[in-house]
Amino acid sequence: MDKIILGRYLPGDSLVYRLDPRGKFLLTFYFVGIVFLANNVASYAFLLAFVIFAVFLSKINFGFFLKGLKPVFWLILFTVALQLLFTPSANPLWHWGIFTFSKEGLVIAGYIFIRFILIIFISTLLTLTTTPIEISDSIESILKPLKKIKFPVTQVALMLSIALRFVPLLVDETTKIMDAQRARGVDFGEGGLIKRIKSFVPILIPLFVSSFSIAYDLAIAMESRGYKDGEGRSKYRVLSWDRRDNIMVIFMAAVTGILLFLRSY
Amino acid sequence: MEKIISIKDLNYTYPEAKRSAIKNLSLDIYKNEWLSIVGKNGSGKSTLTKLIDGLIEADSGTIEVAGQIINEENIWEARTKIGIIFQNPDHQFVGATVEDDVAFGLENQGMPREEMVKAVDEALILVKMADFKERDPQSLSGGQKQRVAIAGVLATKPQIVIMDESTSMLDPDGRKTVLNLVQQLRSQQDLTIISITHDIEETELSQRIVVLNDGQIVSDGKPEEIYDLGADLQKFGLEEPFTSELVSTLRDTIKLPDGYLNEEELKEQLWKLHSNM
Numbered sequence: 001m002d003k004i005i006l007g008r009y010l011p012g013d014s015l016v017y018r019l020d021p022r023g024k025f026l027l028t029f030y031f032v033g034i035v036f037l038a039n040n041v042a043s044y045a046f047l048l049a050f051v052i053f054a055v056f057l058s059k060i061n062f063g064f065f066l067k068g069l070k071p072v073f074w075l076i077l078f079t080v081a082l083q084l085l086f087t088p089s090a091n092p093l094w095h096w097g098i099f100t101f102s103k104e105g106l107v108i109a110g111y112i113f114i115r116f117i118l119i120i121f122i123s124t125l126l127t128l129t130t131t132p133i134e135i136s137d138s139i140e141s142i143l144k145p146l147k148k149i150k151f152p153v154t155q156v157a158l159m160l161s162i163a164l165r166f167v168p169l170l171v172d173e174t175t176k177i178m179d180a181q182r183a184r185g186v187d188f189g190e191g192g193l194i195k196r197i198k199s200f201v202p203i204l205i206p207l208f209v210s211s212f213s214i215a216y217d218l219a220i221a222m223e224s225r226g227y228k229d230g231e232g233r234s235k236y237r238v239l240s241w242d243r244r245d246n247i248m249v250i251f252m253a254a255v256t257g258i259l260l261f262l263r264s265y
Numbered sequence: 266m267e268k269i270i271s272i273k274d275l276n277y278t279y280p281e282a283k284r285s286a287i288k289n290l291s292l293d294i295y296k297n298e299w300l301s302i303v304g305k306n307g308s309g310k311s312t313l314t315k316l317i318d319g320l321i322e323a324d325s326g327t328i329e330v331a332g333q334i335i336n337e338e339n340i341w342e343a344r345t346k347i348g349i350i351f352q353n354p355d356h357q358f359v360g361a362t363v364e365d366d367v368a369f370g371l372e373n374q375g376m377p378r379e380e381m382v383k384a385v386d387e388a389l390i391l392v393k394m395a396d397f398k399e400r401d402p403q404s405l406s407g408g409q410k411q412r413v414a415i416a417g418v419l420a421t422k423p424q425i426v427i428m429d430e431s432t433s434m435l436d437p438d439g440r441k442t443v444l445n446l447v448q449q450l451r452s453q454q455d456l457t458i459i460s461i462t463h464d465i466e467e468t469e470l471s472q473r474i475v476v477l478n479d480g481q482i483v484s485d486g487k488p489e490e491i492y493d494l495g496a497d498l499q500k501f502g503l504e505e506p507f508t509s510e511l512v513s514t515l516r517d518t519i520k521l522p523d524g525y526l527n528e529e530e531l532k533e534q535l536w537k538l539h540s541n542m
Contacts, residue, residue, distance in 0.1 A: 133361040165361045168403045217356035224318050224349045225359075225417065226341065226373035234375045236368035236385070 010128045016058040020245040021134035022141050027252050028126040034256055035118050043262040044114050050255055051121050058129055068124040069117070076116045083109040132167075136160040137239055154233065162218070170211065177206050268329075269425060269457050270294040270317065275326035277316060277480075286312040288480040290326070296424075299451060299458045301468035301488075304477035305502025310461045313477070314429050317459075318347050331424060345374065348418030350431040354410035358402045363394065363413050366402060370421040388420035389413075392446060408439025415446065419454075426451075428460045432467060444470060465492070465503050469527075476501055492525040 016024075038044050055065060069076070086098075087105030094101040127135075140157030147153050178188065181202045188199050272292045278285040286309045294300055302310050315321045317328055319340040327334050330343045348370075351357045360366030367385045376384065389395045392412040402410060411431055418426060428447065432440040448470050451458050460471060468474050474491040476484040478501045484491055491498075492506050495513065499505065505513075508531050512521055521534055 131361075133365070161361055162359065165358065165402075168401075169355060172403075214356050217351065217353060218359070220315070220320055221349075221351055221357035222359060222369075223320060224344060224347070225370040226344055226421070227359075227369075228341065228373065232375050233372045234377060234381065236365060236372055236378065236381050238378065 009131050010060060010064065012058075012060060012129065014057065014059040014129075015244070016054065016125065016129045018244070019248055020239055020241050021130050022138040022239060023241070023245045023248055024126055024130055025135060025138040026142065027248065028122055030252065031122050032119050034259060035115055037259055037263060038111075038115075039263055040265070042265060043259055044111060046258060046262055047118055048114060051118055051125075054125055055121065058125055060125075060128055064128065065121050065124055068120055072116070072120060076113065079116070080109045080113050083112055132164040133161060133237075134239075136164055137237060141239060154231070155229075166214070169214070170207070173210055174203065174207055177203050177210075266295040266298075268293050269296045269298075269331055270459075271329040272317075273327050273329075275313075275316065275328065276324045277312060277321065278324060279312075284479070285324075286480050287316065287323075290480065290482060292475065292482065292485075294425075294457060294459065296457055297451065297455050298473060299448070299460065299471040301471040301474045302459065302461045302477060303463060303465060303468060303474060303491075303503060305463060308477040308501070309480040310463075310477055311429055312480075314349065314427050314459070314461060317427065318344060318349060345421060346423055347425045347427060348421060348423035349427045349429060350411065350414050350418055352430040352433055354407055354414055354434070357414055358410070361401065362398070363389070363400050363402060363405075364398045366413060367417045367420050370417055374421065384420050385416075388416040391419060391450065392416045406439065407435050408442055411435060411439065411443050412446065415443070415450075419450065423456070425457045425459065428458065428462075430461055430463070433462070433464070440467070463503065465498065465506050476503070489525040489527075 035047060038047055055062060084105050085101060087100065087102060087108055089100055089102030089104045092100045092102040130138075136157060139160060140153060143151065143153045143156065182188070186199055186202050188203075189196065190199075270293070272290060275287050275290040276285060277287040290309075290313070302313065304310050312321070316323050317330070319335055329335070331346050333339060333343065335343045358366050359369045364385050367388055368381055371381045371384055386395065386398075389398060392415050394409065394412050394416060397405065397409065397413075402413065405413065414431075415426075426447070432443055435443065444467070447458060447460075450456060458471075460467070462468065468488055468491075471488060474484070474486065474488055475482055476491065476498075483501060484494065484497075492509055495505060495509060508526055508528055512526055512531060515521060519538060526534065
């Protein structure tokens with residue numbers, strides 16, 4: 001479980017860390033959107049330069065981002081290979097049966113590869129520099145307008161923050177259960193597919209049961225501390241939008257402008 | 266002495282259970298008292314706390330908290346007067362950081378943010394956890410987690426603190442720190458403490474012990490009186506305190522005064538015998 005870097009927070013301190021999480025959250029989505037506007041070498045090179053600049057600003061070791069690629073490595077390879085071999089072309093360099101290898105295919109495969117890298121790097125940057133609780137606060141704040149259509153924003157936000165708070169606890173619980181079952185002779189990751197799936201039953205059932213009992217205990221504890229229904233609560237944690245967040249938005253607008261220019265260039 | 270909780274003829278049976286968990290129980294608890302409720306597993310101790318806090322509803326009987334009989338309308342007001350520290354520290358954290366968790370009860374009361382920041386700091390200083398303000402609760406030791414839970418309870422300024430086997434999952438050190446802390450806070454803030462446990466040794470700090478068995482009170486008295494029950498304690502699934510056991514073994518060979526002796530008294534008696542020799 002330690003290998004997955006995507007979705008993990010890395011404590012640190014730099015400009016990127018101090019930005020308002022709401023802005024970071026929205027702009028990350030925005031960036032993923034504008035990646036699809038790029039259509040030529042210049043625009044892709046520009047976006048790549050921007051992402052590397054952002055990574056540099058975060059002061060996080062570049063190795064972490066490369067590690068973030070690992071879990072999706074096969075997906076990237078598969079997609080790139082498909083593009084390489086199945087892009088139709090008028091004058092292919094190489095042709096065999098249903099496979100075509102062409103200059104166009106090579107270019108498209110290259111674009112897709114960079115697109116993957118851009119999206120993964122920028123989302124890794126968001127999660128590495130933003131604590132889970134900041135992300136859930138941002139989601140609450142962003143969803144606030146939905147209150148008008150009676151969407152239970154505060155409840156959903158509490159649900160999110162409790163879910164996040166229980167991730168490490170449940171990971172601990174899972175390891176404990178696995179060790180306990182190993183001590184009783186259950187072999188994980190051995191044998192055929194069916195046998196492997198079967199060996200998960202002695203983990204999943206106790207895990208569900210203990211999750212329910214934790215949920216019950218927590219509900220009782222919350223009620224005893226005066227939690228009613230999320231209405232009339234004040235908030236301890238507040239987010240503050242600073243001047244540097246404005247600068248970030250302006251900077252991002254400039255990036256979009258340059259991208260649009262390079263695109264039609 | 267002023268009564269803070271008064272329970273009259275309380276009955277409760279869990280849905281689908283054959284035996285009642287609480288049978289005709291009446292009990293008065295006084296202000297600033299440290300009351301221990303002991304009993305073996307399944308004697309109804311935890312059920313009693315949940316009834317007092319209105320987390321479950323009694324079949325019959327009344328519970329009066331600070332002069333008011335609790336019912337569905339005023340239960341939230343009663344809950345602000347009662348703080349509960351539960352058994353498993355891992356299962357009572359709501360916040361993702363220590364300060365968030367301490368603030369949770371205050372957020373529920375709708376306290377303005379500036380006051381909250383002050384109240385959270387004060388509560389964390391009281392339990393000596395101010396340095397851990399921004400830490401993830403998961404990274405703390407069991408004793409530290411319970412201290413944070415105490416801070417969460419104290420921040421809301423309750424009059425009554427119920428400890429529902431709060432020290433049963435701690436190591437001896439953590440247990441001692443938590444109990445001493447609660448004792449200190451009781452005298453500083455005029456709190457009433459109700460401590461639920463099945464470990465008789467843990468009742469040392471209390472002024473009164475109530476023994477529950479099968480949902481009924483079988484003994485109610487000062488610690489010395491209860492410890493003196495000796496073999497009767499074992500009937501209710503409780504261990505004798507260490508000194509009682511030692512005294513009863515020693516009585517076979519040397520002469521010791523009757524009645525319960527605590528550690529200090531026993532030490533004194535033994536020194537006396539030593540100097541007589």
